[in-house]
Amino acid sequence: MxxxxxxxxxxxxxxxxxxxxxxxxxxxxxxxxxxxxxxxxxxxxxxxxxxxxxxxxxxxxxxxxxxxxxxxxxxxxxxxxxxxxxxxxxxERRLDAVIYRSKFVPTVFAARQFVNHGHITVNGKRVNIPSYNVKDGDIVQVKSKSRELPLVLEGVESVERDLPDYIEVDHNQMKAIFVRAPKLADVxxxxxxxxxxxxxxxxx
The missing domain is CATH 1.10.1050.10 (Ribosomal protein S4/S9, N-terminal domain)
Incomplete structure (x- = not known):
């Protein structure tokens, strides 16, 4: 939390x-x-x-x-x-922002802490820096051991936010692909x- x-x-x-x-x-x-x-x-x-x-x-x-x-x-x-x-x-390229946008957690504050605690990989490598700069085509994924955490389940089930079209999200594999940097109107x-x-x- x-x-x-x-x-x-x-x-x-x-x-x-x-x-x-x-x-x-x-x-x-x-x-x-x-x-x-x-x-x-x-x-x-x-x-x-x-x-x-x-x-x-x-x-x-x-x-x-x-x-x-x-x-x-x-x-x-x-x-x-x-x-x-x-x-x-x-x-929007910040790793914690991508985690939040992908609805892996319910809040941006939770996203920062989630990354800090080592629950995230980028292109298969563990990254624990919330401000990490995600590049076009990078694959961001929740570690398999972390996917059943209550925080993650709450984020995935949330109906408060829509998924943006500049990130491709697969909640079955808990994976997101950062497609491109958005314009203001896209966010x-x-x-x-x-x-x-x-x-x-x-x-x-």
Whole structure:
């Protein structure tokens, strides 16, 4: 199980959105932020809007650390094409993101821990780094001994999320093939993501 069962929902409350589209999210009942000042409404500044977009995207992938997230931005900037689209593509190549997208576990936090604990192989080799960069055509698989874990069964049976078309998933063999890096429109985010505002935030 993820260590962030309770605290992950603070991210939802702080941002005022149901970030992962889960029915348990407290935002479903209380859209305002946590704490005694949570219900205050202020007109957001341009900086505030950009910061919220960054926190939303960063939080969605398991609250990635600022240093690492900035490195993703720098790598996205170096590549050809739209920087925002490149950023989303890099984030979706994370091994923990692929595990989550493939519905091998119920949450992105559980995916990170699942990879850390050595339950995953990539092209037949054990990988325990959640930020591992999955390449086109890579085969990601849950180890045979780990396939009956309650966490895995919960993930496979979940109806909260749809499988994206840029990953081919076989739940009988608990195997996923990363076909290609997606565009923003391909990613099944439950809330609107604005990577262009994230780019604006870092390029100030």
């Amino acid at each position: 993820s260590k962030r069962i309770a605290s992950k929902y603070k991210i939802n409350r702080r941002l005022g959105v149901n970030l992962w589209g889960r029915p348990k999210s407290p935002v479903n009942k209380r859209e305002y932020g946590p704490g005694q000042h949570g219900q205050r409404r202020r007109k957001p500044t341009d900086f505030g809007i950009q910061l919220a977009a960054k926190q939303k995207l960063k939080g969605y992938y398991g609250n990635i650390g600022e240093k690492q997230f900035r490195r993703y931005y720098q790598e996205a900037s170096r590549r050809r094409g739209d920087t925002g689209e490149n950023l989303v593509g890099l984030l 099944p985010y439950p809330v609107s993501m604005e990577p262009n505002l994230v780019i604006e935030f870092y390029s100030r």
